[in-house]
Amino acid sequence: MCELTKNELKxxxxxxxxxxxxxxxxxxxDYLWDNEVFIDDNTLSVNITRIRSKLKEIGAENFIETKRGMGYRI
Structure with a gap:
């Protein structure tokens, strides 16, 4: 079983x-933090890395694709 944080789930x-x-x-x-406070761009990267690690544990490696300079997709 894999537990996700609120932001990982979002x-x-x-x-x-x-x-x-x-x-x-x-x-x-914008979706995650709704411009309430300034969020370091690295914060999103850290969350994505954690999700990827958790997905790898359950055999879903490479589920999230990074499009450099553009964003992410599944």
Whole structure:
């Protein structure tokens, strides 16, 4: 079993809402943190890395694809 944090779940939800489409980093940051405070761009990268690690544990390696300079997609 794999447990996700609230933000990890929101990231996956955002990606699942747009299957096959590239979701920009800016759109994800807006969705996750709603511009309440300035969030370091690295914060999203850390969350994506944690999700990938958890997915790898359950055999879903390479589930999230990075499109360099564009965003992510599933």
């Amino acid at each position: 990231i996956l939800y955002c990606l699942f809402r747009h299957p096959g489409e590239i979701v920009s980093r800016a759109d994800m940051i």
